[in-house]
Amino acid sequence: MSDEKHSIAIIGGATAGAEAADIFAKQGILTVVFDQNPRPYGKIEDGLPKWHVNLRAKEYAAIDRKLNQEHVHFVPCTSIGQDIPLRELVDDWGFHSVVLANGAWRDRPLPIEGADEYVGKGLIYQNPYIMWFNHRHEAGYTGEQFEIVDGTLVVGGGLASIDVAKVVTLEMALQRLRERGIEGDMEEMEIKGIPRVLEKYDLKWEDLEIQGSKIYYRRRQCDMPLMGIPPGADEARIAKVEKGRLNMLNKSTSKYLFEVIPQHAPKDLIVEDGRLVGLVFARTLVEGGRVIPTDETVEVRAPLIISSIGSIPMPLNGVPMNGELYDYQDWDTGTLAEYPTLFSCGNVVTGKGNIVDSRKHAKQVARHVSEDYFKLAEDVQALDPMSSDARQSLGERIRSRQKQVEYGGSYESWIEAAKPPEFC
């Protein structure tokens, strides 16, 4: 530890946190990564649906490589804001800087007054649903329980809502095959698409008598963010992206047989006997990028409604909020007025549910902190290098917390013992 001049705490060890840790560690900065969970894989483990076998294995390996290196200390099972107050970490532990990389784990509430009264009574949210879908087969799973329900209505339009709709059609198809004594394979069905797998058994989708799932989207299908529009794109470029999006969507709906009903914005609840049994939608117009609800309404009934309209950061004790989001002073670097040494990176600040975006943003923020911020602060002598006393005291705190959560100090042995069940 003795050559380490600076120290940084990172909250969250997944895609963004591990990327930032890698950049800090490579510069010889003492980097302490706290994660609330035993494993640091975040949405790679709990967000990406389980059929992404290869992508998940690749991302796990990347996170492991970045956290299992000199200068990085991992502290699992430690929720900042609950187990350790953020203010204490920032002010008392002796870190030169703290970086939030804690992602976006709360579902944006369905925007109809009173909707949340029906959570668990006809309405569920995407984040716990996918968490259940990924972990339900594990012996030790103690989280929320859900069911796959044919005819599920998904409110959404983003990539995650497509995954939710796919969960329903893929699972229903597998269930119908099982009823015919055929043990299908989820991964194969996801890769080849449902119709091709059914062909093998001389079956068609119609033979299975499945209602499937429908996504109700407030914009047009060509607005679905399956491809990004580059900043400054002209009309011709925008039209090309919109065409590309439609092609991608058609490919997806023909492989997974869900439907997308565009230009419907949720407006009201249909409740019967204390249960949500449907939604009233307002038809919309989309003009100049804006969604304009019309007076025309449509009632849609469904046995289950899943809201998948985006993830927002969980409130963190000590972090001021501005509506649904943290009250950032600077959105590029995720700074907060009350914490001059704090920065944020990844999904917690970008709001983009995308691995590449989280990693790219973490790189930018970590470089800014380690190069511009440290250098500037050193130049004006606002930042003293760690004294040996400070280093010792910080080391003691880290070891004490690691001991408390029974982490022996070796990342490799810890991860080996806490391996995700699919690798056991």
Ligand SMILES: Cc1cc2nc3c(=O)[nH]c(=O)nc-3n(C[C@H](O)[C@H](O)[C@H](O)COP(=O)(O)OP(=O)(O)OC[C@H]3O[C@@H](n4cnc5c(N)ncnc54)[C@H](O)[C@@H]3O)c2cc1C
């Ligand atoms: C259904 C679904 C499908 C997706 N599919 C894709 C896809 O196909 N391709 C793609 O690129 N992206 C996809 N994504 C998005 C992608 O997985 C995430 O955007 C990305 O992994 C986020 O990385 P992150 O590091 O910013 O945040 P996270 O992965 O959310 O990491 C945050 C970490 O912080 C920890 N943490 C949170 N709070 C605290 C606290 N208080 N104290 C300590 N630790 C804390 C968490 O445990 C977690 O490990 C999908 C997401 C979902 C939900």
